[in-house]
Amino acid sequence: GAVVSQHPSRVICKSGTSVKIECRSLDFQATTMFWYRQFPKQSLMLMATSNEGSKATYEQGVEKDKFLINHASLTLSTLTVTSAHPEDSSFYICSARGWTEYYGYTFGSGTRLTVV
Amino acid sequence: QKEVEQDPGPLSVPEGAIVSLNCTYSNSAFQYFMWYRQYSRKGPELLMYTYSSGNKEDGRFTAQVDKSSKYISLFIRDSQPSDSATYLCAMQGGSEKLVFGKGTKLTVNP
Numbered sequence: 001g002a003v004v005s006q007h008p009s010r011v012i013c014k015s016g017t018s019v020k021i022e023c024r025s026l027d028f029q030a031t032t033m034f035w036y037r038q039f040p041k042q043s044l045m046l047m048a049t050s051n052e053g054s055k056a057t058y059e060q061g062v063e064k065d066k067f068l069i070n071h072a073s074l075t076l077s078t079l080t081v082t083s084a085h086p087e088d089s090s091f092y093i094c095s096a097r098g099w100t101e102y103y104g105y106t107f108g109s110g111t112r113l114t115v116v
Numbered sequence: 117q118k119e120v121e122q123d124p125g126p127l128s129v130p131e132g133a134i135v136s137l138n139c140t141y142s143n144s145a146f147q148y149f150m151w152y153r154q155y156s157r158k159g160p161e162l163l164m165y166t167y168s169s170g171n172k173e174d175g176r177f178t179a180q181v182d183k184s185s186k187y188i189s190l191f192i193r194d195s196q197p198s199d200s201a202t203y204l205c206a207m208q209g210g211s212e213k214l215v216f217g218k219g220t221k222l223t224v225n226p
Contacts, residue, residue: 032212
């Protein structure tokens with residue numbers, strides 16, 4: 001089945017530093033990748049949508065200069081949280097859309113970011 | 117009115133019970149309906165995928181879509197403790213974005 005690899009699974013960083021999260025589709029090409037944020041006991045909140053080689057489209061209220069998204073190839077997207085602060089601590093999940101058994105969405109395993 | 121409504125539960129059932137999970141929606145453009153299972157601190161895992169109205173069965177899981185009522189269901193037969201998780205309905209149509217329900221937390225007690 002389709003697999004999306006997300007790294008790291010957990011990261012702790014100091015306030016003011018930047019953190020990069022990587023999302024790879026291992027066995028299919030992702031025409032579109034999505035980045036979500038999930039707070040405890042909440043559903044997934046879409047942050048941005050990206051297509052390979054294009055600028056990401058951010059949802060209302062998401063700071064594009066803080067959450068930098070790069071979709072360098074059909075199998076790789078990265079999310080960089082710049083100048084992280086404790087309020088950025090959250091669970092971040094990527095999703096890749098491409099042809100697998102159907103033209104659907106496969107999720108990564110998530111990254112728990114803690115900013116201290 | 118939210119685009120997708122899902123009772124967050126929690127729902128607690130004994131092992132072997134039939135579980136019924138539901139979502140309602142308001143956007144007529146939705147054509148694709150999905151159910152995801154999410155274990156704590158993990159990404160969502162696709163359980164069922166349905167296009168338009170109808171039923172779909174996969175092992176112990178059955179998904180139903182009634183577009184006329186804007187209502188979708190997931191049934192789990194012979195529920196197991198390993199089914200304990202949060203179940204998210206998701207829908208798509210009109211754009212590439214998935215719209216999620218809030219998720220229902222299910223606990224199956226041995």
